């Protein structure tokens with residue numbers, strides 16, 4: 001009985017930390033030609049990270065050039081989410 005409770009407690013702990021890791025909602029990050037990075041979240045909105053690892057303002061609708069030459073149009077301007085992301089995974 002004691003082991004069953006311990007296993008249940010460990011399973012709860014594991015799922016709680018999995019939720020914590022997943023809260024950033026980050027889908028992917030794309031390097032830009034100018035050295036900045038655009039972070040694309042699961043809901044399609046984007047946020048900018050500057051060359052020095054800081055959140056950067058970029059208005060929605062602005063066009064960016066990816067390092068591979070693709071053009072990406074800014075959707076949203078998620079500076080706060082990028083700030084949270086950089087604090088979690090510096």
Ligand SMILES: [Cu+2]
Nearest residue numbers: 048058064074
């Ligand atoms: Cu941008």
